[in-house]
Amino acid sequence: MRVIVVGGGIGGLALGAGLRRRGFEVMVFDRDTDVAATGGYHITLDGRAQSALRDLVAPEIIERLLASASALRLRHRDALWDRRGRLLGHGPDLSGDPSVDIDRITLRTLLAEAVGDDLHLGRAVIGIDRAEDGTLRALFADTAPVPCDLLVGADGTHSLVARHLAGGPTNAPAGIIGFSGRTCLDALSPPEQQRLGPRSGLAIGPRGAALYVGFLDPVGNAVLDAPELRMAITTGPTYIWGAMFPESAATDSLRGLRGCELQAALRAGFRDRGWSEHTLEVIARADPHSVAAFRFNAASTRVSDLAPWPAGPITALGDAVHATPPTAGMGAAAAIRDAASLVEHLREVAAGTTTLTVAVSKFEADMRVRGSEVLTLAMKTVRRILATDTPLGAAATAVATPILAAAGRLGRRR
Template identity: 45%
Template sequence: MKVLVIGAGMGGLTLAQALRRNGIDVVVHERDQAVEATGGYRLHLNDPACAALRRHLAPGHYQALLASSAGPRTFTRFAVADHRMRLLFAEPNERASETLMIGRIPLRRLLAHGLGDALRLGSEFTGHRTHPDGTVTAHFAGGGTDRGDLLVGADGVGSRVARALAGRPTSLPAGVSGIAGRTPLTAGTRPLVPALLARGPALAFGPGGVGLFLTLHDPGSGTAVDPAACTQVAAIIEPPSLIWGVLAPDRAYPGRPRELDGAGLIRLTDSLLRGWSASVRALVRAADPATAAFFGFHAADPDADLTPWPAGAVTALGDAVHAMPPTGGMAAATAIRDADVLAEELFLVRDGESTIPLAVHRFQNRMATYAGEAVRTSTQPLRWIHRLATPAGTRASRIALPAFAAAARLGRTLTTLTITGTRGA
């Protein structure tokens, strides 16, 4: 059995590691010229994703992943705040479950480690053709081809594989876009960091439908494992920084933000945060322009059939199937879970206990039990942003957000953020 994977994202690379370790021939085709050539910042891996990586990576390999991640003390809760960085409510992180916070580039590099010639960089997929014998041929820019028994689209939002299968895009623009960047933690910037970030990430909301995600990446506070203990696979330690991402309705962005350079994006972010905490605005202005980027968010319909095609020699996983915005911190973890489920089904094919069409059918059915809920969770903050962006929502937020913050300071438990006129969100 030979499996062709299109896309070296977290799901595609996890699948390749799982199959390779279990004697299944696999090739990953990736259009990027280098593993490091990727956008994004820090990823949240939940307990199912961590359990999957423990199963499919060698112990020394997984140890390097732990050593490259922020320690558990950096994520003991998730906070929601107002635009002045006053706490509205907080959700504790369950200590019984394993959670990792790791940079996108270190994770991608680690998941690519050891794949050797099974990872084909600079290989751009253009289409595929299935054959009467059940095999499939993938076609690539420049005229190259590769033939296998199963083709898996792990090529993210705008997936060419999934679009060919579904006959349409599998996700649509969410109406909210973001600008994100990194601010180095220095003697000058550390005192500006909001105190509520010491215990974990925060998502803040302000008038006009503008939101801001903030998280600290500070290896100095301790990694999950001592990097010096990683003798088989080296840990990858990123410099300490504050990672921030502004969220706003598309109509809030003037002009053509995609055409701005890093410095222009930082100035635009500062203008969007007018009226916010002065310290937060100063932190944004201190960001490294080379790290600033604009992102348009997409989302799949969580109530639709996520895989509306017959089970056969071609399928897809991750954002190719169930695109979701980063506001839930679940996209990478869900893609890794997909890879774990598909690998488990393919092991049965290897052992003669299943067939590829049956394995794909079972994988797609199992994925449907959790992926839709992940999309719903991730899009909930976008609904808040859309409603806060209305004139009524803006007026209400000027009253409600300070009131919620005052209640939180008094120690009252807030479990639902409800803005006047938006009940039923």
């Protein structure tokens, strides 16, 4: 069986690696010319995603991944703050959590290595058709079509493949513009280092402003103590932060800014909404080259709306089907699980126990449930943020957070 994977992001590379490992003839095409040409942020892999990866790649790849990852169980409990930086509460105990965080570039590099020569960079698929004899083909602008038995779209939110299947977009803007950056812990003042601590946290204020601060330390919090295997691009305690504002003409215009100019505009946006200056230090002291903007897109949370096409020799996975805002930290992990599921069902085809159409149908049924699950979690936070952008929501947030902060301080004294 010849399989073409369109897109070399996390899901596409995971699928390509798994198919190659199981003896399938596979080709992964991606428009990027360098696997490191991606956002330098981090990905959370829960136990299910790690289990899927163990099925997809060789043990030595897993070992290098774990040596480059930061263990959630070694972090302090996550925090919830208000716009003044006052602690409102804590997240669950992480001491037994098997999840890990890893740099996106590191994970993509490891998966690309597992795909090997079957990864073709600088090759953008521009269409899909069938030859005169009915053979399915991927089309390119400057080279001959490539035939296949199965074509899989792993080409992200604006997927050409999913649009071909669905007859239109499979997701829509979620109503939030996001901005991300990286800030070394050592760049912060001692008071902010103390407040933020070795943990992740979220602050939500009135008028739809929110700031997520994720803690990543693949050295001090390494999952596997094997420095000789470490590939992490993060070499010390670092905060990977995400600023969020409701989508509007004003916030959309920020997407054209870069570096220090964007940092200044973000801080001004938070100050206009009443945020304390010290809570914005993580933005002010970020590496200017790391700061970037992106729109949150989301598919429907309803199972029946995902992959709304008949099963056949063309399918898709990951954000191409269930585009997920980063507010649950589960999008990439879900794409990896999609890849493992598809490989498992295709092995049944190779064994002669089922047909390709039946295998794809089973895979898509699994994916719809999985996609709905992660989307539901992610959209809860999105809706919570957007709810503060109404007059009633803004007033309720401004009134309630000081009370919650006072209650939290009282509880800590007891």
